[in-house]
Amino acid sequence: MKPPICDLCHNDFRCEYGHRGTGGGAVSFADFRALPEGAAGQAHGLEWFCDEHLASAKALSHLPHAVAMEQLRAEHGPFPEYPPLPALDPALWVIDVGPQPAKVFSVLRQATRLSPQEAKQRLAEGVFQVLGAWPAALEVWQQALVEAGATVEIRYPSSRNIQLFCR
Ligand SMILES: [Zn+2]
Incomplete structure (x- = not known):
């Protein structure tokens, strides 16, 4: 799920929405x-809008x-692009692959859109990020990886990143 930022004007209302x-x-x-069910990421065709543009959307x-x-941009005018966001979602990490790498590989492929080659490369790294998402979406994959024998950890974004938007 994307953070609550207006898809049209890029007004960032994460703080208001979060609290x-x-x-x-x-x-x-x-x-x-x-x-x-259980998949992480952003549903297709679902977008956030700030109060100013919610009714029009x-x-x-x-x-x-x-x-x-296209219609909204034509009606409300162009808006400046915004810089890429720092990672704000917690992320699921594999700390140790464990004794059944083939099972971990299979979960990794289901949890992400990695190619077999990319997934193999991550496994070879030993410690790697699986995906970042809202905590509820991570739980499914966390459990699947533990069942596959891996040691996992959920890492939260640093408070520095959070302060960037909670002013
Ligand atoms: Zn807006």
Whole structure:
């Protein structure tokens, strides 16, 4: 799941939303597809909008996301690009692969979109990040990896990163 940042104007309302559930909301568009149960990441066609643009976005939610965004940009004007975000979600790490690397490999491939080659490379590194996501989404993979014999750890973003947006 992406953090609550307006898809149109890039207004960042993570703090308001995180503390009070205000500042904006999510809109599912006509091409919305829910994630398979337990999968981490962002559902297709589901985007955040700040309070200022939420109503306009909802009014166009019968359209596919890309079409709605074209109309919204035409209506509200272009907005500057914003720099890539620092990692703010906790991340699941494998600390030790354990005695059954083939099982860990299989879980890693299901949890991520890594190619077999990339997954092998991570396993060879021994200590590696599996994925970053909201904690509930990590739990499934954490459990699967433990069952596969791996030692795992959830690492939280540093408070420095959090202060960047909670002003
Ligand atoms: Zn906005």
